[in-house]
Amino acid sequence: MDPVSVGLLAALAGGAGGEVGRQAWAGLSALVRRPVRRDGGGRIPAASSSGEGELVRLAENPADQGRAQALSTVLAVRAALDEDFRSGLLAWQEQARLVRTGDGTVTNNVSGGAQHGPVVQGRDFTNLTFTSPPVRLDLPAADAAEPEQ
Secondary structure (H helix, E strand, C coil): CCCCCHHHHHHHHCCCCHHHHHHHHHHHHHHHCCCCCCCCCCCCCCCCCCCHHHHHHHHHCCCCHHHHHHHHHHHHHHHHHCHHHHHHHHHHHHHHCCCCCCCCCCCCCCCCCCCCCCCCCCCCCCCCCCCCCCCCCCCCCCCCCCCCC
C-alpha cells in the first residue's frame, strides 16, 4: 500500500478542497478513531499509536510538514498491522483522490488586456526574445517598389 501523501494530509487539515475536502478529513478522522484491536493474535502492539494524537496535532497546525509526515507514517504502520484498517484506508484514499487540493497542479493566468496571437506558456524560454517588436507579415515591406500603373 502506498503511504498517504503528506501534501494531501496537510491540505485537508487546512481546509482545502471545500466541502469535499471537509468530508474527506471527517472520513479519515472517523477511520483513525475506530477502536484499535490489541489482541494477542498479531494485531496492533500496545506501544503503537492509533494515529489520533497525530491527527489532532496536524489539525492544530496544518502547515507543519513534520506533523503531516508523522500522521502519514502512523497510518502506514497501522495499515500494515491491521487488515481491516488497511481496507478502510484504501477506500478512503480512493475517495480522497476526488479532492482538488492544488497539490501538483498548474494554474495559468493570462492578463494585461486583449491578447492577440499565441500565448507562450511553460518554464524554459531559452533563446526566445520577448522584447522585440512583432513581425507583421500581412503588411508590404516599407522599401518595396510601388506597383506601376
